[in-house]
Amino acid sequence: MLRTHTCGELRSKQIGKEVTLCGWVHNRRDHGGIIFVDLRDRYGLTQIVFDPKSNKKAHSLAEDVRSEWVLAVTGKVRDRGEGLHNKNLDTGGIEVIISEIEVLNKAKTPPFEIDGDVKNDDLRMEYRYLDLRRERMQKNLKLRHEVCQVVREYFSKNDFLEIETPILVKGTPEGSREYLVPSRIHPGKFYVLPQSPQQLKQLLMVGGIDKYFQIARCFRDEDLRGDRQPEFTQFEIEMSFATEEDILEAVEGSFHELTAKLAKDKQWQKFLVKGKFPRLTWQEAMETYGSDKPDLRFDLKFTDITAESKKCGFGIFEKSEYVFALRVEKGAEISRKEIDDWTEIARTHGAGGLAWIRVGEDSGPVAKNANPEFIKSLEKKTNGKKGDLIFFGAGSFEEATVPLGQVRLAVGEKFGLRSPDEFAFVWVTDFPLFLKNDQGEIASAHHPFTRPHPEDLALLTKEPLKVRSLAFDIVLNGNELGGGSMRIHEPDLQHQIFEVLGMNEKEIQMKFGHLLKAFQYGCPPHGGCAMGLDRVVMLLAGEPNIREVIAFPKNASAQDLMLGAPSVMPDKEIREQNIKIVEK
Numbered sequence: 154m155l156r157t158h159t160c161g162e163l164r165s166k167q168i169g170k171e172v173t174l175c176g177w178v179h180n181r182r183d184h185g186g187i188i189f190v191d192l193r194d195r196y197g198l199t200q201i202v203f204d205p206k207s208n209k210k211a212h213s214l215a216e217d218v219r220s221e222w223v224l225a226v227t228g229k230v231r232d233r234g235e236g237l238h239n240k241n242l243d244t245g246g247i248e249v250i251i252s253e254i255e256v257l258n259k260a261k262t263p264p265f266e267i268d269g270d271v272k273n274d275d276l277r278m279e280y281r282y283l284d285l286r287r288e289r290m291q292k293n294l295k296l297r298h299e300v301c302q303v304v305r306e307y308f309s310k311n312d313f314l315e316i317e318t319p320i321l322v323k324g325t326p327e328g329s330r331e332y333l334v335p336s337r338i339h340p341g342k343f344y345v346l347p348q349s350p351q352q353l354k355q356l357l358m359v360g361g362i363d364k365y366f367q368i369a370r371c372f373r374d375e376d377l378r379g380d381r382q383p384e385f386t387q388f389e390i391e392m393s394f395a396t397e398e399d400i401l402e403a404v405e406g407s408f409h410e411l412t413a414k415l416a417k418d419k420q421w422q423k424f425l426v427k428g429k430f431p432r433l434t435w436q437e438a439m440e441t442y443g444s445d446k447p448d449l450r451f452d453l454k455f456t457d458i459t460a461e462s463k464k465c466g467f468g469i470f471e472k473s474e475y476v477f478a479l480r481v482e483k484g485a486e487i488s489r490k491e492i493d494d495w496t497e498i499a500r501t502h503g504a505g506g507l508a509w510i511r512v513g514e515d516s517g518p519v520a521k522n523a524n525p526e527f528i529k530s531l532e533k534k535t536n537g538k539k540g541d542l543i544f545f546g547a548g549s550f551e552e553a554t555v556p557l558g559q560v561r562l563a564v565g566e567k568f569g570l571r572s573p574d575e576f577a578f579v580w581v582t583d584f585p586l587f588l589k590n591d592q593g594e595i596a597s598a599h600h601p602f603t604r605p606h607p608e609d610l611a612l613l614t615k616e617p618l619k620v621r622s623l624a625f626d627i628v629l630n631g632n633e634l635g636g637g638s639m640r641i642h643e644p645d646l647q648h649q650i651f652e653v654l655g656m657n658e659k660e661i662q663m664k665f666g667h668l669l670k671a672f673q674y675g676c677p678p679h680g681g682c683a684m685g686l687d688r689v690v691m692l693l694a695g696e697p698n699i700r701e702v703i704a705f706p707k708n709a710s711a712q713d714l715m716l717g718a719p720s721v722m723p724d725k726e727i728r729e730q731n732i733k734i735v736e737k
Contacts, residue, residue, distance in 0.1 A: 443558020
């Protein structure tokens with residue numbers, strides 16, 4: 154090794170010892186001829202001192218040293234002196250008086266300060282190798298490593314086998330757009346990069362693996378946002394001969410360990426119910442909190458006033474299929490501007506507006522148009538008191554709940570109810586099996602291998618949109634961490650689901666014939682769950698998006714500004730891949 158110690162290792166017990174350190178110049182200070190340098194590596198900072206009285210040659214060389222130069226230095230450890238200790242540094246009680254210095258590499262002036270707050274994200278992405286030197290990124294990547302270690306240790310000790318699955322697979326659309334990879338050997342044919350190892354882990358169950366886990370790379374060619382990247386990582390499990398309870402217990406146990414070991418400063422156990430994460434059905438979550446990923450850090454719930462609204466005198470409510478109310482205490486502290494802002498939030502999530510009423514006041518369209526009997530019953534059912542503010546959601550089930558759910562979050566934000574020091578986990582179960590896509594077609598709400606709820610099998614052909622599934626999501630503070638389901642293991646039932654999704658026999662065999670074939674050879678009952686590793690680390694780190702916990706992410710336009718990808722390829726290589734580029 155070029156060094157005897159790291160820059161975060163030395164303490165008072167090494168005083169008097171000769172050491173060699175290597176690292177980057179974090180900063181340099183010249184104090185009347187004596188040069189002080191903070192030398193940095195991944196492990197920390199050590200103050201090194203160049204004193205011409207101690208060694209003129211080393212001091213002379215240090216006069217040219219600048220930020221981010223890479224140095225190897227040798228010297229003796231000494232106490233900093235009385236009153237000079239830096240209590241903010243682990244190495245703050247000592248310094249190294251340098252006798253030898255070697256410049257391993259010079260550096261240009263960085264485009265941003267390594268220890269500063271960089272506002273330009275594109276600049277950070279272009280110089281990501283410099284951004285990674287910052288303490289924030291070093292800390293986040295260390296945390297990511299620790300999360301992976303806990304995941305591997307936990308599932309390994311519970312008899313799960315870690316098995317890698319292929320990256321080049323067959324295109325079998327499961328909801329998101331896939332990345333295509335042309336085959337040079339088989340002209341006109343393509344691999345795809347997997348959205349997830351979904352079918353492969355199910356086939357491992359057919360193969361008798363019984364318990365599988367993987368920290369898997371996944372790829373989706375979709376629009377980006379703060380917690381989404383074209384390539385991402387998930388940790389996932391699959392279990393044979395298991396019930397839904399078995400899978401929830403296995404996943405929940407991993408989060409108990411992750412939180413206990415890596416989020417020791419968070420309050421999370423107070424949200425447990427008899428030692429377990431609370432559970433809500435999808436229906437309960439939506440009609441209570443207006444979200445299928447509810448934030449349970451604050452107990453602000455909806456009240457269903459549909460029945461009371463049918464003859465309330467307020468036309469919009471009377472015509473609506475559902476009406477929900479959200480009572481907010483301290484209504485006097487909510488300004489009209491905030492109500493207007495929250496109205497815009499409701500509109501962006503599908504509402505025509507945001508109806509409201511102040512209890513005890515004749516203000517707002519509801520109070521002015523609804524009959525007194527309705528107002529009285531409303532106050533009684535919501536337990537409304539003078540000064541409270543009540544917001545309303547009306548329309549179809551999702552029109553009445555989703556916008557109001559966003560208003561609920563805004564209220565929680567205003568009153569400081571969404572504490573970053575608290576972790577409130579919850580399971581959401583019994584999701585709808587199907588939904589209507591933008592084209593009005595029946596589509597899988599999760600994926601086409603999700604098992605229907607046994608009580609709803611008779612509805613598959615009659616009213617598929619009413620069929621519930623044995624699917625579940627794990628949620629933390631209003632963020633979906635992951636999801637899973639019990640899978641279909643019978644070939645006939647799986648074939649029926651494909652038919653409900655509008656596939657003909659030729660399409661079924663082309664896309665999923667391999668799966669149906671495997672199921673004919675004794676497929677065990679099985680299920681599993683996949684968790685977004687990037688998102689888990691993001692929340693543990695308290696970061697706003699997953700780019701902060703990924704070493705080399707893409708920007709918001711799916712570009713790698715550091716490498717310059719995607720890039721134009723030479724004509725020769727394009728021809729070898731049997732590709733012809735057609736200009737639009």
